[in-house]
Amino acid sequence: MSAEHADSFHHVRDFGFFELPGGMHVDLPEIFGWQITKFMVLQLVAFVICLVIFRGLAKRAAGGKPVMGRFWNFWEAIALFIRDEVVRPTIGEGHHDDHHHGLEEGHGLHGEHGHEVEGVRMDQPKPVHGSHPADKYLPFLWSCFFYILICNLLGAVPFLGSATGSISVTAMLALCAFIATVFYGFQAMGPGGFFTNMMPDTGVPGAFGKSLTLGIFGIEIFGFFIKHGVLAVRLFANIMGGHTVLGVILAFIASGASMGWLWGPITLGSIGMQIFIGALELFVAFLQAYVFTFLATIFIAGSVHEH
Secondary structure: HHHHHHHHHHHHHHHHEEOHHHHHEOOEEEEEEEOOOOOHHHHHHHHHHHHHHHHHHHHHHHHOOOEEEEEHHHHHHHHHHHHHHHHHHHHOOOOOHHHHHOOOOOOOOOOOOOOOOOOHHHHHOOOOOOOHHHHHHHHHHHHHHHHHHHHHHHHOOOOOOOOOHHHHHHHHHHHHHHHHHHHHHHHHHHHHHHOOOOOOOOOOOOHHHHHHHHHHHHHHHHHHHHHHHHHHHHHHHHHHHHHHHHHHHHHHHHHHHOOHHHHHHHHHHHHHHHHHHHHHHHHHHHHHHHHHHHHHHHHHHHHHHOH
């Protein structure tokens, strides 16, 4: 392979074909004039993996039965962590009316141990057994977390890659979070209430007070777009940055080939750093999925409650 061809291959390898061991590659087809890309395939793989795992988990948890098996318990534990430590505390507790505050949270995917406790107002409709007001947002937020997590973990497989290392992929994920935030806000407060919620009462009378309120409203709208844009950039930068560091460290081996006896220590040091950074990448895969989901939860909480 010529140097010119290798350079062009380096720049397009993630778009039109898969790189294979030995420098070989498999071209991806076009469908109706649209080029199928590597990241499209990886996203489809992530979707299928999520579908298989959570359909299996749902079947095993059906009817309130305990989930058996270490593999299934692993995924159930993560799902419960997102529910109990991220979504419910951020959206539920401290935001809803009094009749929600007296609920004791259930345990397990179905909350089979939930029950009424003192403090529930008898004149209010009783909630579903073991349910929580924030659980209605769980399908979207669970989907965000596990889809991003699987996409990130695919990057640890040789010759594959992380679809979340592409800004176009993370931008679409951020767009989905943006649409969900607006949708849930409209659903909870109505379109008028959603935008009125961004216009605080400054307490300043007259025209100046109205101008100040409109100015704050403009800042809120601008910030609303910026916050969701940051979701895309943050995820892309962290995943792409990790892969870049791995590539640079690996390149030290090739650069040290002409340094005589130094090549041995450089190679050993590079392999050691590869192992360390690779383990760190696994941690980052979970961390960035968590951060995206946590921020999306905060944005939804802000859109469905008065502030």
